[in-house]
Amino acid sequence: MLANSRLRCHLVCFGMMLLLVESFGVRGSVAAEELVSLSGETMGTTYNVRLVPTADVVSETLQQSIDDRLEVVNLAMSTWDPESELSRFNRYEKTDWFPVSAATAEVVEQANTISEQSGGAFDVTVMPLVNLWHFGPEGQDRAKLPSESSIESARASIGYQLLHVRSEPPALRKDNPSLTVDLSAIAKGYGVDVIARLLDETGIENYLVEIGGEVRSCGVKPNGDRFIVGIEKPTPFVRAVQRKVPLQNSSMATSGDYRNFFEIDGKRYSHTIDPRTGRPVEHSPASVSVIAQSCMEADAVATTLMVLGPDAGYNWAEEHGYAAIFLIHPGERGAEVVSEIVERETSAFSQLVPTPENSSSAMTTWLISLGVFVAFMVLMSVGVIFSNRRIQGSCGGLAGLRDEHGQTMCQACTTPREDCEKALLEGMQSDSNSADVN
Missing domain, CATH: 3.10.520.10 (ApbE-like domains)
Structure with missing residues (x-):
């Protein structure tokens, strides 16, 4: 299941890059229609x-x-x-x-x-x-x-x-x-x-x-x-x-x-x-x-x-x-x-x-922003693939959340530990069966 999740994350990141490049306006395909030109004197x-x-x-x-x-x-x-x-x-x-x-x-x-x-x-x-x-x-x-x-x-x-x-x-x-x-x-x-x-x-x-x-x-x-x-x-x-x-x-x-x-x-x-x-x-x-x-x-x-x-x-x-x-x-x-x-x-x-200067400046800013975003997505996907770690985000994910008494989500939870582990194992088994079917 974990390998399947890493592959999905990698494909999503790669697909995101393709989508951004295409929406930016890089068109590699040749249009089916071509311009017709007519000319004369008048x-x-x-x-x-x-x-x-x-x-x-x-x-x-x-x-x-x-x-x-x-x-x-x-x-x-x-x-x-x-x-x-x-x-x-x-x-x-x-x-x-x-x-x-x-x-x-x-x-x-x-x-x-x-x-x-x-x-x-x-x-x-x-x-x-x-x-x-x-x-x-x-x-x-x-x-x-x-x-x-x-x-x-x-x-x-x-x-x-x-x-x-x-x-x-x-x-x-x-x-x-x-x-x-x-x-x-x-x-x-x-x-x-x-x-x-x-x-x-x-x-x-x-x-x-x-x-x-x-x-x-x-x-x-x-x-x-x-x-x-x-x-x-x-x-x-x-x-x-x-x-x-x-x-x-x-x-x-x-x-x-x-x-x-x-x-x-x-x-x-x-x-x-x-x-x-x-x-x-x-x-x-x-x-x-x-x-x-x-x-x-x-x-x-x-x-x-x-x-x-x-x-x-x-x-x-x-x-x-x-x-x-x-x-x-x-x-x-x-x-x-x-x-x-x-x-x-x-x-x-x-x-x-738009003036050429403003257009060029806006284009440069857009390209820099695009480059930073794509680099960030690539690094995250590489981390998932090679370190086998889940993406938690910059704040540590849900495990970093605390209640008003300073307790973590796990410490504040009243569900018995064995019940949580049993539900987790059942969920993993269900996910694995679903992946096999696909």
């Missing part, structure tokens, strides 16, 4: 979809459905296609209602809401200034800067207050016949939402959708882990990850000044135009990433925060509860000179995404 960039397929998903059919949905978005909102719905509205020189699709009306309504909230830092009517600074479809002559008079003239023809939208029936209207609209700062995010809805309709529960860096994830990967999205290090001509973000059932969009810019006489001019000044932003954020439920909203808010800057933008994001992280260029910070990229997170972002 909106002047690329899209990528990674998903865990269901039994009835046909990749070729799904790929065609994705392309068809994105083509509808392009035909509605592209400023590069002269026959798109938006291009035709921009050429429309009247101030009555212009019929548009429900999708275009939805995007413009969201844009106007953020414009109102941000005091015009986000403004989809900024297209004349985008073209003036050589970032639009009307030419790319970046050898010279626009004149002050041309900037003021362009500013006179913009303003989100001049753009109106209705949903029933969907239509746009402008107070100024020369008003034009550019949805490039929000349309990619909307495209991500469109594909996410398509996957939901198809019955796919686990996926990651990306269009030009704007992403949305739902569910988990085949091994049960969340999808990890990288925030790019904002360094021109270098591709590296600054921060890894576990993303689940939410969207993330990034706006930055480190890819699309030009330089004249050593000064950089960003493609992010401040509608309030008519000029490219000049403050220190290299990029801003925003997490939100809707990728359309995250896309627009990221641009808004780039325009507002690291201080006003941070305060605005905190006020409106947005999860955002600012990556700030090296340089002067008051009296201090910083040589590396500085990260500044809103409180909502910090709650969603």
Whole structure:
């Protein structure tokens, strides 16, 4: 019986170690399902979809459905296609209602809401200034800067207050016949939402959708882990990850000044135009990433925060509860000179995404605790196996307990000794018979 008890104790301890290691997340088995990847081109960039397929998903059919949905978005909102719905509205020189699709009306309504909230830092009517600074479809002559008079003239023809939208029936209207609209700062995010809805309709529960860096994830990967999205290090001509973000059932969009810019006489001019000044932003954020439920909203808010800057933008994001992280260029910070990229997170972002330092510290603490516990269990099992001693615990077990007169449990017991020994022998015999049967 004793040998059988020692073996049981050893197996329990060993099993406990396996259970702890497995629950910690070490997975040796290969998942039965694998991610399916679909990709293509849209909106002047690329899209990528990674998903865990269901039994009835046909990749070729799904790929065609994705392309068809994105083509509808392009035909509605592209400023590069002269026959798109938006291009035709921009050429429309009247101030009555212009019929548009429900999708275009939805995007413009969201844009106007953020414009109102941000005091015009986000403004989809900024297209004349985008073209003036050589970032639009009307030419790319970046050898010279626009004149002050041309900037003021362009500013006179913009303003989100001049753009109106209705949903029933969907239509746009402008107070100024020369008003034009550019949805490039929000349309990619909307495209991500469109594909996410398509996957939901198809019955796919686990996926990651990306269009030009704007992403949305739902569910988990085949091994049960969340999808990890990288925030790019904002360094021109270098591709590296600054921060890894576990993303689940939410969207993330990034706006930055480190890819699309030009330089004249050593000064950089960003493609992010401040509608309030008519000029490219000049403050220190290299990029801003925003997490939100809707990728359309995250896309627009990221641009808004780039325009507002690291201080006003941070305060605005905190006020409106947005999860955002600012990556700030090296340089002067008051009296201090910083040589590396500085990260500044809103409180909502910090709650969603643990910092690498805290995550590493927590992991180290957990590993140490696990190691101590496992070592203790192993030592106890070794003691049982090789010393033939029962485990009493640190307090000596029941034999160490005493009553109010200082007597041990055995001394205080009134049962005759021979009766105890007889009951013990009968119990041992019963245990031995039970072990033989097993």
